[in-house]
Amino acid sequence: MSDDAIPLKTVHRAFEIIEILWEQTSATTSELAAQLDIPESTIYDYLQTLQSMEYVTRTKGEYRLSYKPLTIGGRVKYRSRLFRVAQRELQQVVTETGEVADINVEDSGQAVILHYERGEQALDLGMYPGMRTPLHTHASGKAILAHLPDSRVDEIIDSHGLESMTDQTVTSVETLKNELEHIREEGYAADWDQQVSGMGVIAAPILVNDDILGAVGIIAPSDRVQNESYQEQLQQRVREASSTISINYQYSQ
Known part of the structure; x- marks a missing residue:
């Protein structure tokens, strides 16, 4: 899907961050910024929002997925x-x-x-x-x-x-x-x-x-x-x- 076809790019970007954390287990703000080619300050805002929604956690300066996606996936399965x-x-x-x-x-x-x-x-x-x-x-x-x-x-x-x-x-x-x-x-x-x-x-x-x-x-x-x-x-x-x-x-x- 091209950028022009994405109705809400902010939502798309949030899920891109979630998918990177899923693939790599954990990452720092600077690592995510480099991979997505956007400023660290912007990545930080996304991470803070995802953390407030309990989708990511932060340990020793690295962000990783929480167990909330497992909760959702388990519910979908059952x-x-x-x-x-x-x-x-x-x-x-x-x-x-x-x-x-x-x-x-x-x-x-x-x-x-x-x-x-x-x-x-x-x-x-x-x-x-x-x-x-x-x-x-x-x-x-x-x-x-x-x-x-x-x-x-x-x-x-x-x-x-x-x-x-x-x-x-x-x-x-x-x-x-x-x-x-x-x-x-x-x-x-x-x-x-x-x-x-x-x-x-x-x-x-x-x-x-x-x-x-x-x-x-x-x-x-x-x-x-x-x-x-x-x-x-x-x-x-x-x-x-x-x-x-x-x-x-x-x-x-």
């Missing part, structure tokens, strides 16, 4: 009907498989982890609720893309591109769209080494009345996912999970 109906099913999946199970949703053209559970033999991937990843780089994202309108898929590609995360990431529009067609036909998505080398994902869309709510995925080491018999087990289990979540969603309040 208000989600999809989270409430999916949590128990994910727990059952990890009990049975020992792997990681998660729910991804689409937000502003990206995949966002709504919730995840870890089993006894699960990979430790540094995942967290709210983590954002490109939709085209893993099976859960592709399961979502496969059930979005074609115009929306094109819009996401135009806006975000097809960034390469590993040498296995799909970066061709034609190849991606062929994969999405296959996912619609088969009812699940599978890939490995496309977002993180050594990580494989089996995922299925969560559909209610043909509307895509998100995708449920099982994450495991690539070598386990590439084993045909094990992959078939995960395919069956992830489709069962998506069906259960979909039904529970429709009858929940």
Whole structure:
């Protein structure tokens, strides 16, 4: 978005500061001023305002985010009907498989982890609720893309591109769209080494009345996912999970 298209530049600048503090953990007034190319006195005013609203804290001359964004994010998550109906099913999946199970949703053209559970033999991937990843780089994202309108898929590609995360990431529009067609036909998505080398994902869309709510995925080491018999087990289990979540969603309040 260009500066001319921003209705309230002050609000935009405040969120730029919040995002920098999120990315860097902490920063001084001078460091923020240098990164944003604005006077320190202006940055100071922003920080004082954010501190008064309890979004940032100051320790030994450095500013960092407070826990207030966590409070807001946690509330958003627990208000989600999809989270409430999916949590128990994910727990059952990890009990049975020992792997990681998660729910991804689409937000502003990206995949966002709504919730995840870890089993006894699960990979430790540094995942967290709210983590954002490109939709085209893993099976859960592709399961979502496969059930979005074609115009929306094109819009996401135009806006975000097809960034390469590993040498296995799909970066061709034609190849991606062929994969999405296959996912619609088969009812699940599978890939490995496309977002993180050594990580494989089996995922299925969560559909209610043909509307895509998100995708449920099982994450495991690539070598386990590439084993045909094990992959078939995960395919069956992830489709069962998506069906259960979909039904529970429709009858929940």
